[in-house]
Amino acid sequence: MNTWIEKQKALIDFTLASLARRKIRNLGLLLVYALIVFLLASVMLFTHALRKEAGQVLANSPEIILQRLVAGRHDLIPPGYLEKIGRIRGVQKKQGRLWGYYYDAVLKANYTFMVPQPGALLVPDPGKIAIGAALARMRGLVPGNTISFRSYSGKLFTFEVASVLPHQSELVSADLVLLGEEDFRAFFELPPGHYTDIALSVANPQEVRNIATKLAAQLPDSRPILREEVLRTYESIFNWREGIVLVLLSGAILAFAIFAWEKASGLSAEEKREIGILKAIGWETGDVIKMKFWEGALVSLAAFLLGYIAAYLHVFRFSSLLFEPVLKGWAVLYPRFELTPEVDGFQVATLFLFTVFPYAVATVVPIWRAAITDPDAVMRV
Amino acid sequence: MTARLSHRAIVLFALMLALFALTFADAAHLRASRAGALAGEAGLAARLGLTDLCLFTEARYTRHLSQADLHSAFQDHPLAFEHFPSGSLTAPRLPVTEHEYLDRKTKSPD
Numbered sequence: 001m002n003t004w005i006e007k008q009k010a011l012i013d014f015t016l017a018s019l020a021r022r023k024i025r026n027l028g029l030l031l032v033y034a035l036i037v038f039l040l041a042s043v044m045l046f047t048h049a050l051r052k053e054a055g056q057v058l059a060n061s062p063e064i065i066l067q068r069l070v071a072g073r074h075d076l077i078p079p080g081y082l083e084k085i086g087r088i089r090g091v092q093k094k095q096g097r098l099w100g101y102y103y104d105a106v107l108k109a110n111y112t113f114m115v116p117q118p119g120a121l122l123v124p125d126p127g128k129i130a131i132g133a134a135l136a137r138m139r140g141l142v143p144g145n146t147i148s149f150r151s152y153s154g155k156l157f158t159f160e161v162a163s164v165l166p167h168q169s170e171l172v173s174a175d176l177v178l179l180g181e182e183d184f185r186a187f188f189e190l191p192p193g194h195y196t197d198i199a200l201s202v203a204n205p206q207e208v209r210n211i212a213t214k215l216a217a218q219l220p221d222s223r224p225i226l227r228e229e230v231l232r233t234y235e236s237i238f239n240w241r242e243g244i245v246l247v248l249l250s251g252a253i254l255a256f257a258i259f260a261w262e263k264a265s266g267l268s269a270e271e272k273r274e275i276g277i278l279k280a281i282g283w284e285t286g287d288v289i290k291m292k293f294w295e296g297a298l299v300s301l302a303a304f305l306l307g308y309i310a311a312y313l314h315v316f317r318f319s320s321l322l323f324e325p326v327l328k329g330w331a332v333l334y335p336r337f338e339l340t341p342e343v344d345g346f347q348v349a350t351l352f353l354f355t356v357f358p359y360a361v362a363t364v365v366p367i368w369r370a371a372i373t374d375p376d377a378v379m380r381v
Numbered sequence: 382m383t384a385r386l387s388h389r390a391i392v393l394f395a396l397m398l399a400l401f402a403l404t405f406a407d408a409a410h411l412r413a414s415r416a417g418a419l420a421g422e423a424g425l426a427a428r429l430g431l432t433d434l435c436l437f438t439e440a441r442y443t444r445h446l447s448q449a450d451l452h453s454a455f456q457d458h459p460l461a462f463e464h465f466p467s468g469s470l471t472a473p474r475l476p477v478t479e480h481e482y483l484d485r486k487t488k489s490p491d
Binding site for chain 1: 385386387388390393394397398400401404405407408411412415416418419421422423424425426427428429430431432433434435436438439440441444445446447448
């Protein structure tokens with residue numbers, strides 16, 4: 001056993017000395033390789049954590065949201081609609097919701113105005129509002145300040161900021177403006193009895209589908225949106241986004257693959273001469289292959305470890321600095337959020353397999369071809 | 382006497398492997414320390430009945446992705462190009478798999 005270890009150590013010594021002879025070239029390769037792993041791992045860690053967080057945060061959103069459609073578009077719930085639903089068995093609570101969008105010309109951003117459901121402990125008094133942390137930051141507001149919004153009818157409304165929603169919940173509340181029902185109706189000139197949509201809570205999760213079917217039968221102009229659809233939407237969006245980023249990266253990955261393949265498989269004249277000399281002084285074919293295997297394994301393992309550790313730090317310790325511009329789009333109000341690390345071992349293993357394995361194989365195959373030929377012929381090339 | 386290259390490499394790899402393992406420990410630590418914030422966030426979403434993440438605020442169909450009109454990608458006019466970059470990052474609606482056409486299962490006419 002000891003002899004075997006000593007032999008491997010000697011091979012590693014030799015490999016590293018050989019790599020050090022072409023220091024710049026090999027360091028360049030290692031850096032580019034690590035950068036590719038870093039990009040792939042960053043996308044993987046980021047989307048997985050965001051997907052998990054969306055699932056956890058929205059797990060308790062309303063079981064069913066009932067929208068009314070007019071000419072294929074979302075329309076207000078008219079008075080009497082709630083009563084039309086009547087008493088459907090299994091529906092624990094039905095509640096008309098009031099929310100809408102407001103474009104603020106000062107910030108050139110959209111806000112979401114919303115009336116908290118009764119008993120939500122966040123219902124502001126008349127004339128007061130509670131605002132999301134990103135909005136407060138962008139407009140420089142603190143509790144006690146006043147802010148004016150020009151409504152769609154042209155009237156100016158002034159509200160006092162009663163509170164700012166916690167910074168930790170920015171991912172769902174960055175652009176929220178919570179206000180009382182009377183204020184909301186006055187601001188948007190919404191007559192009493194009208195609602196944006198209806199939230200239904202269902203006691204038994206297995207009944208949700210049946211209830212939605214009954215609702216669609218009873219109210220043909222309605223569109224029930226189930227919580228599981230909401231969760232599925234987010235699941236598919238992040239899959240899609242991960243795919244898009246990977247497509248954008250694929251050019252870089254292909255370029256690297258060609259570079260690595262070229263480097264690993266096409267032996268330079270110098271390397272061929274080296275193999276010839278090694279064989280001439282008594283190295284066996286197996287030793288030459290082992291030496292090259294160590295070269296591939298050391299380079300790819302180092303690149304994987306460096307790339308993965310950097311990606312972890314980038315996503316979870318530096319708030320994904322590089323992705324922010326892509327994700328931000330044109331949104332002025334963008335939440336500052338820290339993702340909770342959710343690392344999927346299976347994904348890490350897949351990344352390892354797809355980045356380390358091909359390179360290690362690509363180094364060994366051409367060496368095997370060169371190593372089985374006659375040393376004299378190899379040296380003459 | 383200088384250390385052998387293989388010994389230096391072993392030390393370096395051991396260090397990198399330790400850091401790799403440390404990322405998992407750090408993830409567990411961060412998960413535990415942010416559990417309260419996450420619960421608060423989920424609690425707020427539940428209390429207010431929020432349905433969407435506030436990732437893209439530029440248009441209603443990007444702000445509330447799950448509540449958007451069924452044809453929101455082309456809502457302005459047929460074959461409309463997307464105005465916002467996030468439109469190219471979010472998934473297109475796949476009617477067959479995304480939405481249950483519950484109305485088709487009803488007996489009453491539409």
